Amino acid sequence: MAVKLYAAAGIALAMTGLIGGVEVNNLLNYRYTRATVLDVSPPKCSVSNEKWYVVFRRKTSISSIDCATAEMLVGYDDDMKGGEVAYDQPVKVSYLDAVDGKTKEHVFHARERFVVQPGGQILIRTHKSKPGVVNSGQWTEDLSRLAPGA
Amino acid sequence: MSQRILLGVIALCVAALGGWYFVRSGRSATVEARVVSVSQQCYLRFERDGATRYSKLAPCEAAKAAAQAAPSTTKALRLTRAVELLYVSPANGAVARATVAESTVSSSPLKEGDVIRIRAKTDRAGVVSAL
Numbered sequence: 001m002a003v004k005l006y007a008a009a010g011i012a013l014a015m016t017g018l019i020g021g022v023e024v025n026n027l028l029n030y031r032y033t034r035a036t037v038l039d040v041s042p043p044k045c046s047v048s049n050e051k052w053y054v055v056f057r058r059k060t061s062i063s064s065i066d067c068a069t070a071e072m073l074v075g076y077d078d079d080m081k082g083g084e085v086a087y088d089q090p091v092k093v094s095y096l097d098a099v100d101g102k103t104k105e106h107v108f109h110a111r112e113r114f115v116v117q118p119g120g121q122i123l124i125r126t127h128k129s130k131p132g133v134v135n136s137g138q139w140t141e142d143l144s145r146l147a148p149g150a
Numbered sequence: 151m152s153q154r155i156l157l158g159v160i161a162l163c164v165a166a167l168g169g170w171y172f173v174r175s176g177r178s179a180t181v182e183a184r185v186v187s188v189s190q191q192c193y194l195r196f197e198r199d200g201a202t203r204y205s206k207l208a209p210c211e212a213a214k215a216a217a218q219a220a221p222s223t224t225k226a227l228r229l230t231r232a233v234e235l236l237y238v239s240p241a242n243g244a245v246a247r248a249t250v251a252e253s254t255v256s257s258s259p260l261k262e263g264d265v266i267r268i269r270a271k272t273d274r275a276g277v278v279s280a281l
Contacts, residue, residue, distance in 0.1 A: 005156040012163035019170055066206050068249065069193055072230040073204065075251020077195065113276035115239075115246045140273040141241040 030125040035095035045070035049083025108136040183237035197224040239275035
């Protein structure tokens with residue numbers, strides 16, 4: 001029993017430390033940078049759903065599906081009703097890298113419905129000291145998060 | 151005693167991970183959305199050799215015809231109602247559009263011009279869900 005508790009505590013500590021380290025790294029080393037959307041490619045979607053049958057779980061998923069169909073499957077399909085739609089939409093942006101003062105382009109994959117049109121602006125997370133390094137998953141459309149004067 | 155400490159450590163870690171997940175999943179706000187269109191379309195669901203495939207959305211007449219023409223296999227015609235919503239996103243204050251299944255945002259049939267309440271993420275304009 002004690003060994004199991006030590007193992008569980010160890011795993012919990014390791015996971016917390018790993019995730020905490022990643023978050024602290026993101027918080028300390030990256031900052032929001034204004035970026036202009038250059039191009040938004042057509043999205044591909046996948047749908048996944050989990051159903052519990054008392055004690056066992058059945059996971060159903062389908063990938064590379066038309067997004068309009070995917071949105072309907074989570075509303076009407078026997079297996080997918082209540083599931084989640086994941087988008088994969090390549091978005092190309094340009095931004096001014098404050099580290100070296102150069103304008104750069106970056107492509108990230110939006111995993112949720114992306115509604116900003118080319119020419120619109122979003123915020124991405126760029127590294128404070130390494131030129132060209134972008135934390136791709138951390139973009140936002142909330143421009144008020146930009147630090148004053150940035 | 152040491153068991154209590156270990157349980158405390160586990161509980162703290164679980165609480166920290168839960169808090170992290172809550173923050174990362176993004177906060178959302180309740181917004182009003184106007185239904186700008188409701189469209190009815192169908193798709194076919196095929197089952198063969200234990201695998202399920204789906205057709206693209208099509209007008210229901212065309213989907214029915216395709217179902218009759220398709221070779222013998224287990225297939226089902228599904229009717230969908232897609233609603234296009236127009237709302238002011240709390241993420242950027244801009245007007246955004248999203249097309250979702252009617253059944254995910256309302257239990258009763260919607261019509262053009264209806265106003266419903268949905269949840270919209272405060273950091274990404276296109277992400278909406280039911281209340």
